[in-house]
Each structure stands twice: as C-alpha cells, then as structure tokens.
Amino acid sequence: MINKIGPVLAVLAVIIGLWYLACMPMNIRLALDTAERQGAVITPEGRVNRQEHSAIGLVIKNPQHVAGIWSQKKPRLPAPHQVVAELWRTTMEVKPTSKRSLVLHGWVTLSATGLGFIIGSLSGVLLAIGIVHNRAMDMSVMPWAIASQTIPILAIAPMIIVVLASVGLQGLIPKALISAYLSFFPVVVGMVKGLRSPSHMDLDLMQTWSATRSQIFWKLRMPASAPYLFASLKIGVASSLVGTIVAELPAGGGQGLGARLLSGSYYGQTVQIWAALFATAILAAALVALIGGIEKGVLKRMGLAG
Amino acid sequence: MSQVPVIEAKSLDLTFETNDGPVQALKDVNLAIGKGEFVSFIGPSGCGKTTFLRCIAALETPTGGELTVNGMTPEEARKARAYGYVFQAAGLYPWRTIAGNIKLPLEIMGFSRAEQEKRVKNVLELVDLEGFGKKYPWQLSGGMQQRASIARSLAFDADILLMDEPFGALDEIVRDHLNEELLKLWARTGKTIGFVTHSIPEAVYLSTKIVVMSPRPGRITDVIDSPLPKERPLDIRDSAQFLEIAHRVREGLRAGHAYD
Numbered sequence: 001m002i003n004k005i006g007p008v009l010a011v012l013a014v015i016i017g018l019w020y021l022a023c024m025p026m027n028i029r030l031a032l033d034t035a036e037r038q039g040a041v042i043t044p045e046g047r048v049n050r051q052e053h054s055a056i057g058l059v060i061k062n063p064q065h066v067a068g069i070w071s072q073k074k075p076r077l078p079a080p081h082q083v084v085a086e087l088w089r090t091t092m093e094v095k096p097t098s099k100r101s102l103v104l105h106g107w108v109t110l111s112a113t114g115l116g117f118i119i120g121s122l123s124g125v126l127l128a129i130g131i132v133h134n135r136a137m138d139m140s141v142m143p144w145a146i147a148s149q150t151i152p153i154l155a156i157a158p159m160i161i162v163v164l165a166s167v168g169l170q171g172l173i174p175k176a177l178i179s180a181y182l183s184f185f186p187v188v189v190g191m192v193k194g195l196r197s198p199s200h201m202d203l204d205l206m207q208t209w210s211a212t213r214s215q216i217f218w219k220l221r222m223p224a225s226a227p228y229l230f231a232s233l234k235i236g237v238a239s240s241l242v243g244t245i246v247a248e249l250p251a252g253g254g255q256g257l258g259a260r261l262l263s264g265s266y267y268g269q270t271v272q273i274w275a276a277l278f279a280t281a282i283l284a285a286a287l288v289a290l291i292g293g294i295e296k297g298v299l300k301r302m303g304l305a306g
Numbered sequence: 307m308s309q310v311p312v313i314e315a316k317s318l319d320l321t322f323e324t325n326d327g328p329v330q331a332l333k334d335v336n337l338a339i340g341k342g343e344f345v346s347f348i349g350p351s352g353c354g355k356t357t358f359l360r361c362i363a364a365l366e367t368p369t370g371g372e373l374t375v376n377g378m379t380p381e382e383a384r385k386a387r388a389y390g391y392v393f394q395a396a397g398l399y400p401w402r403t404i405a406g407n408i409k410l411p412l413e414i415m416g417f418s419r420a421e422q423e424k425r426v427k428n429v430l431e432l433v434d435l436e437g438f439g440k441k442y443p444w445q446l447s448g449g450m451q452q453r454a455s456i457a458r459s460l461a462f463d464a465d466i467l468l469m470d471e472p473f474g475a476l477d478e479i480v481r482d483h484l485n486e487e488l489l490k491l492w493a494r495t496g497k498t499i500g501f502v503t504h505s506i507p508e509a510v511y512l513s514t515k516i517v518v519m520s521p522r523p524g525r526i527t528d529v530i531d532s533p534l535p536k537e538r539p540l541d542i543r544d545s546a547q548f549l550e551i552a553h554r555v556r557e558g559l560r561a562g563h564a565y566d
Contacts, residue, residue, distance in 0.1 A: 208391040302401040303442040
C-alpha cells in the first residue's frame, strides 16, 4: 500500500501543476479585463487591442496580474483550489436540504443510479442465463443487446423521458431506466462468458453423475461465473452513473448532479460545473470501490482469492 | 475372473461426422471385461482408447454394435451409478474445499448430510488424504489433487472406476507413487478398473489385462492377459517376465503402426 501512495501522489502533483499552468492562458484575458476595470494599467491597453495578442504573450507582459488568473468568479478554467472550495462549501457549509447542496443532488443521483444498477444487473444476469440455456435466445438476444449500445444514449434519453412522462412516470423511475439501459450490457457480456467458463471436462464430469441442468447451473455455472460477474458489475455501476447523469440533463426538475451540471452551464458557473463533475467522479470511484470490496469479500469466502 | 462380463463390447463402431467428412474412431471393437479386472488401454493418440472409455461412460454414443455395462446400456448404468470417472486433470472446483469437492457428486445424488460426511471421511482415508478435507485445491500438490479426484469418484460406491490418463500430467516420481497407491486401492476395494494410458510400463505394471489399440480406424490389435502376480512391488518392473510383456505390448503397437 505504502509504495503505491508515492507514485499516485506524484502523478496527482503533476496533474495539479499542469492544471494551474493551463489556467494562465485560459483566464489571462478575463483577469486583465477585470484588473483594467478596477483602474490598473495593462499593456497593451484596452480589451480590443489585446485581442490580437497571444494569451501566453499577455501573461509575459503583465506578470503583476498573474495572481488574478486563479481567482476569477466565472473563469474559463477554474483553479483546483476554487473547485475544492466550492465542493467544500456546497457539501459541508450548506444545509443538505438546500437546493445548492451537492449532498442533496448527489443523493438524488445516487438513488436513481442504485435503482438503475439493480434493474440493469438483474436483467443482465437473467438475459445471460437465457442466452446460455436457450439456443434461440443465444442467436437473437446478443445482436439486439449490442445494437442497443450503439445508439447514442444522449439522443435517446430525452425521448424516453418524454414518453414516460406522458404515461405519468416522472422523477426517479425514468432516470433509473436509462441508467439500467447502460448498465445491463456489460453484465450480459460478462455473465455469458462466466456461465460458459466451465470446461468440457467439468461438464462431462457433471454428466457422469447424471446431474440435472439446474444442478449444473447452481453448483457449477453460477459459482464459476462469480469472478466474471464482479468484473462486469464494476463496469456496470460506472455506466449506471453515466446513464443517470445523462437522464438528468433533459429531465428538468432541477435536482441531481446532471441537473447541477446543466444549470451551471446555463449561467456560466464554471466553478459549479467543475464541482459537480468532481462530485460525480468521486461518487463513481466510491461505487466501484464498494463493488470491489464486496468482490474481495465474496471471492475470499469462496476460496478464490488465494 | 468371473463368468459374466461387467463390460462387454460386441463389434462396436463409432464414426464421428466432422467438417472433413466422417472419421471412424472405433471399428469392430470386441472386448469383455470381468469383475475385478484391471484393464489398461494403450495406444498412440487417435487410437480410440479414450473414446472407448467415454462410450462406456455414455459420454459418447456408439454408431454401431453393442455395449453393455453391468448388463445394462451405458445410459442405464450411469443412472444406476455403476462407475466413477477420473479425468486427466483433477477438475476440482477451486471454490470448494477438498471435502466439498468430494461431496459434490453426493449432493447431486441426494445423499443425506450425515452420510456425506461419513463417506468423505472414508474415501479421504482410502487415498491417504486424511486431514486435508478443509484445504482448498490450490493448497495441494498436483499428485494430491489427483488423489482427491480419485476419492471423489469413489465416494458413491460405484463398482467400476474409469480413468482417462489420470496420471498423465504428473512427473514420473509422483506417478510411480500413485501407481503403487492405486494398486493397493484396487486390492482393497476389488473394483473393476478401466485405465487409459500411453505409458507402456504403467500399463504393464498395473494391469491384469492390457488392451493394445491402433489408430485410423481405432481398433484393438492385441489383448494381453498379464501373468504377473497380484502382489506387485515396484521392482517387479525389472523382472524378465515384466520386460517380456512390455516387449509384446511394444510389438503390438508397432504392428498397428505398420498400417499407415
């Protein structure tokens, strides 16, 4: 563990360093405009005159105003500390019931993601069982499952929202369905592979004991597929979150991390967008880590972690 | 040997339909195996020795001729739990302990919990693995894993033990040891054993009857009833009688090869 932390921190430091550097050309014009309005002397003078100068050139000519680059209210690229401060403020300092609270938005997104993930992985497992046991399903389901994933979710999500709203379904369910739509696929693929992982010899052995299909399923195929299942659940849960976020963009209602992203972009609140983006990433990492933890526990109990 | 054969094949044929046309895996195989015999099948790859064993186990269906096991069809014999099968790989489930693996066929066949425990204990003793029941397969050496798989095939008291190159993947030292163990086990249990191998010394050392087979089409070229005594220390392999039988097996294999 210890020897892993070093490299991770080094990479993190490099990323943060590059980020601060990238803020310079991104935000210099805005910083100089603001400073000029407050009476500072800028070379060259006037916003229009600066347009033909390169951003880097402006940084070099006005080193005394560099600090302003990292403290704009609506910067093109917020500095890391601004994002962290926003994250802190909207999670710790705002009441969780407030609509500015990322805890509230995070919870709304998380609940839809959770429900979608459960629906998605259950239907994924069921489809996989069907595919493995039924030749007709084997031939017919997979092409459709693959086709379903080639449709851009961004295009189809608003239609699903509209259609479901017209039959009175709003809020959690439509979001969960879109989330399930994305998460079932990796589970189907992984589970089919897992259920088919027993060798010919394993199956022959079962046959010499006159095992029934259901005995083969519960005693051989199911346990053999466990490692495959967890690998695809980890991908599935991340897809689930993406699906929920995408569903929250057109869903309106103003709640959820997706809605937060959208409203941020309406009002040019870049800091808010980045904070919501990071909240999403943290949530995804936490969900994947949770599945990873369950995987470790289950496989260890099964004696497979050796 | 008893009068009524346990396994009897009469002009058995098996043709596989493949993409390159039909392949005759077995042609006119006639063989009777009596109760308590130890029969080895030896021959080069493709001679049908494994296929024949699989036919006995009803894992393949012959396309012609007759095959009976305990007087029944192979299918019926399987349902009557007539045989245990041991493959080249131990095939233990990594997610089950050794005891759990041995219980697997017992669970499938519906033995009671108490009966399962009792049988696991018995067969673990039989293969010298007492105290390893709680271990997982990866904690055991290859030879021990194969012993566990033999224990698993013995757990439900089948009279016939079918072994498809069970020691093929093990090194020679381990193999010698397991051969000795297997003979002891055979003496104690009185089972009928069908044993596929491509090692001449292994076949001669173990068997009461050696069936020499040759390929394209798979058929029997020689059946040798071994005159060796039932009690066989490892150094019997240096005796003149042993070498004589080995020589005859080799001759039989060579005769088969002259065909192609």
